[in-house]
Amino acid sequence: MRSSKSVLISILAMLLAIGAGTIGFSISEKLPFFEALWLTVVTILTVGYGDTVPQTFYGKLFALLIIPIGVSIVTYATGAVASMMMEGEFSKTVRRRKMRKKIDSLSNHIIVCGFGRVGEQVVRELLKNGTRVVVVEKNVERLEEMNDPILYIEGDATEDGVLLAAGIERAAGLVAALPADTDNVFISLTAKGLNRDIQIVARAERPETEEKLRRAGADKVINPSFLSGRRMAMTILKPVSIDYVDTIFHDYDEEFALEEIKIAAHSPLVNRLLRESEIRTRYGVTVFAIQRGNAIISNPSSEEVLHAGDLVIVFGKKEQLDRFEEIAK
Known part of the structure; x- marks a missing residue:
């Protein structure tokens, strides 16, 4: 917050200096507006192209006053921007370290591999139920921007080291929710190799992949397309029953x-x-x-x-x- 405020102050100071310089050079040098603006900007930024320079005594005197002011503002602005960038990276580093400590202290938690459309819904439902969750995701930009207290590990879920960092040896379950069936097969195989007792629920997009996922170690295989189609058909055929079941499973205030x-x-x-x-x-x-x-x-x-x-x-x-x-x- 302090860095953002400093950047805002420096921008306002820069605009004020440019406005004052433009007016000053217009009066002292009798220059048109654009020429006075150009001379002010190159003076404040100490560029010094030499195409337009003060010619009168008062113009030179005014330049002597505005140059140190301009240099001070530019220096302040540069420092404020650099500070904001450094603080952003520093806060991310601190946040990740805190998350690592929390993840290292977890046990009997659920690891969700993939934070796409399916993975995010899985995480939301687990968190609503009070379950401790660790997300494994390659692209963590959305997770970093979210205010939700979701623990995550950045990396490829098919790699042993990433799953170990997510606490696979202490986890109670794993959800392989990546869009590619081949990745989910590999994750299931790797997870079972690292923790034989872990319960694995895997996502399958193609029916022919379901048996491969079971052989790889998945305890349950879910085909979202199949379930969605069946659900839509049952909603047409038995709307009251489906609505009631939905209320039981998804309304936590029921x-x-x-x-x-x-x-x-x-x-x-x-x-x-x-x-x-x-x-x-x-x-x-x-x-x-x-x-x-x-x-x-x-x-x-x-x-x-x-x-x-x-x-x-x-x-x-x-x-x-x-x-x-x-x-x-």
């Missing part, structure tokens, strides 16, 4: 929500029938499905037994979900 809650080994729900647990009666939540290993049990019956390690997908009010999560732990 009273109801859908959550994934894991049943801990010491939970009182372990080895009990859903009927006996009375989850709906006691906690007010509805069990939509149960993930057990790689299998999904949709709309489980009341005779289904809960096991330690089951991931229960439940729907209800947020306070009800919180109470159920406490008993599940």
Whole structure:
């Protein structure tokens, strides 16, 4: 802010000096406006072309006064511009160092590779959910201009060193959201090599690439074009249902929500029938499905037994979900 103010002051001082010099030379040398302006500018900037010079005593005397003033203003302006440039680079350097320290202290965070149309939406949703995110992006101009507190690493996400700098060894998940399928395949392969336990969600533009991404290590593959087309069709066919689902998933102020809650080994729900647990009666939540290993049990019956390690997908009010999560732990 100080540097910007100094530059503004120097510009105003320069205009004032040029205006005063033009008037002074017009009077003392009886010069036309443009000739007086030309003589003022070359005098203040100490260019000295020699084509127009003061001829009268008063003109020379006026030049003696305006030259040191002009040199002082030009020197001040040069210093102000240089200071502003240096402060800009310095602030960027300080900001990046602070980000590096924050990234080094993170664990169980999500790395998002690519900050394009898809990547930015992924980051926004994760941040809304309170998830810690680190972006890996080659072109960081937009990230630097944004006021959002988004942590990022500048570099190529396909390189081991860049992923290590983003904390890949401590991360819980990675989203490969680059527009090129080949890059996402390489990122998935590299990420799994650096952290075998990391969960990877990869973007695919072509259907034939989806299986390659899975073989490379992606746990989930998302085709944005396919999902968008299906979503548009379902919005036409079932608009009310789609709007309601949107409200649940995207409106964070909504009273109801859908959550994934894991049943801990010491939970009182372990080895009990859903009927006996009375989850709906006691906690007010509805069990939509149960993930057990790689299998999904949709709309489980009341005779289904809960096991330690089951991931229960439940729907209800947020306070009800919180109470159920406490008993599940």
